[in-house]
Amino acid sequence: MDLRPELLPPAVDPRRLDALHTEIGRITDLLATGSTDAEAAITAFNADTGHAYTVRDFADPCAARSLTDFATEAARPAHPRVPDITRDELAEIIHRIATGDRETDHYLRLLHASIPHPHLADLIFHPPAHLRDAPPHALADAALAYRPIAL
Structure with missing residues (x-):
């Protein structure tokens, strides 16, 4: 994509x-x-x-x-924020990161600045048992489903 x-x-x-x-x-x-x-x-x-x-x-x-x-x-920008990343775009970025794209560092910074999930790198590189070997779209869904706890 x-x-x-x-x-x-x-x-x-x-x-x-x-x-x-x-x-x-x-x-x-x-x-x-x-x-x-x-x-x-x-x-x-x-x-x-x-x-x-x-x-x-x-x-x-x-x-x-x-x-x-x-x-x-x-x-490059330290925090390249793009707030309207779609599910498909997120899945593509996760795929690029997981496959060792040369620009992995940029994509990780982009995700950390744009998606509120606090452990995105762990989600991609060390997913929980139910997401091991899951396709990028499943990881994207998990990342997008995260909601911070309201205090």
Whole structure:
């Protein structure tokens, strides 16, 4: 299924990607040398990107992802909210995540920002027994059925 453009990962300007790549490297170097400027650099980086990265993200940025993937993530919106995702679109996004799509991180951020279910990643990667091996539409139904408890 094709997804609407607002559900797809936004393109990143190569110049922006290069600038973020360079800044990530600079912050990593500041941390490696114990510079007191590292915290301020991370704060400025977060202000520029809209994300909430911590020292841990920069201490070893290649541990969980490549430097290019880190820069690409930082260049994209931190909370890409699309409130009117349909059941079919949600099922397609879940399918893409479950099959290891290259843009899984974007799709997970999109779901967390757009669907109120508090454990979407667990629902997809570690579903409850009655949803193990369920098709994406069943997982989408479970995600859409969640209602927060009113206090």
